[in-house]
Amino acid sequence: LQLEQDLRMAPLNDELWLAYQPIVDLRTDRRTAVEGLLRWTHPRYGLIFPGEFITLAEESDLINIVGAHMLHTAAREIAEQAPDLQLTVNLSARELDDPWLVSAIRNATYKAGLTPGSLCLEITESALMRDPALAARTLSSLRDLGVRLAIDDFGTGHSSLAQLLTLPLDTLKIDRSFTAGLGRSDEATAIVTSIIAMAHAVDLTVIAEGVEQPEQLEILRALGCDQAQGYHLGRPAPLAEL
Numbered sequence: 001l002q003l004e005q006d007l008r009m010a011p012l013n014d015e016l017w018l019a020y021q022p023i024v025d026l027r028t029d030r031r032t033a034v035e036g037l038l039r040w041t042h043p044r045y046g047l048i049f050p051g052e053f054i055t056l057a058e059e060s061d062l063i064n065i066v067g068a069h070m071l072h073t074a075a076r077e078i079a080e081q082a083p084d085l086q087l088t089v090n091l092s093a094r095e096l097d098d099p100w101l102v103s104a105i106r107n108a109t110y111k112a113g114l115t116p117g118s119l120c121l122e123i124t125e126s127a128l129m130r131d132p133a134l135a136a137r138t139l140s141s142l143r144d145l146g147v148r149l150a151i152d153d154f155g156t157g158h159s160s161l162a163q164l165l166t167l168p169l170d171t172l173k174i175d176r177s178f179t180a181g182l183g184r185s186d187e188a189t190a191i192v193t194s195i196i197a198m199a200h201a202v203d204l205t206v207i208a209e210g211v212e213q214p215e216q217l218e219i220l221r222a223l224g225c226d227q228a229q230g231y232h233l234g235r236p237a238p239l240a241e242l
């Protein structure tokens with residue numbers, strides 16, 4: 001409860017900041033985007049990762065406060081320091097269900113001077129499947145605004161693939177558990193191969209997450225994966241360090 005109160009004050013106390021992780025195009029070997037990831041420097045406990053506070057924030061409207069702050073900060077930093085890079089940010093289920101989401105995104109990009117086309121929103125399968133009809137409407141409005149939409153951690157949910165593919169998505173991010181098995185497990189390699197084929201058949205861009213080894217990158221390249229992200233390509237860091 002104390003942590004929740006601290007988190008509520010964190011944006012006002014300037015304790016939240018963003019680490020950015022590069023996403024690399026496998027055809028050009030160039031960095032095309034960065035994923036913004038929240039960090040909290042707590043005055044007493046030091047650096048806290050989102051794994052330890054996002055779930056707490058999602059239990060209340062706190063996630064909307066934290067998410068809005070995150071979006072404004074990221075949009076401003078990218079517009080000012082790296083306008084050629086795409087920015088991708090994570091949305092939790094509660095943010096997706098917020099009736100003000102579309103106008104909040106419109107305002108944040110406008111205020112920062114970031115074209116909506118430079119922003120991609122990552123949403124997990126489970127967040128999309130909480131209320132698929134509502135998700136479909138929200139995604140269409142976001143699409144109309146010009147932002148890009150990605151499905152995050154793909155392969156970990158239990159959603160109906162047919163239903164997912166009816167949504168207006170641009171990108172599919174293969175969960176790092178599959179990337180980890182590349183070259184080691186025939187099963188993982190087969191799954192990644194078929195995810196890429198399926199995604200390309202419906203014109204989705206594919207990003208492999210969690211690339212830690214050069215061998216994994218070479219396999220992904222050979223399989224025709226479009227982009228990759230992971231410690232081998234760059235760890236999350238403040239924008240100035242990238």
Ligand code: G
Pocket residue numbers: 036037038049050051054067070089090091092236
């Ligand atoms: O950076 P790290 O690996 O600790 O992130 C852990 C999880 O927290 C990831 O699943 C990531 O999607 C999530 N996360 C990071 N930043 C944000 C954010 O700004 N909003 C939301 N909703 N989730 C985030």
Ligand code: G
Pocket residue numbers: 021037090152153176209210211212229230231232236
């Ligand atoms: O759930 P989501 O995909 O948004 O989570 C992103 C998180 O994955 C980031 O917090 C980042 O720290 C973590 N991450 C990024 N690259 C790697 C990697 O190569 N290996 C592992 N284990 N985690 C990674």
Ligand code: MN
Pocket residue numbers: 035090122152
């Ligand atoms: Mn993500």
Ligand code: NA
Pocket residue numbers: 152153154173175176209
């Ligand atoms: Na992910």
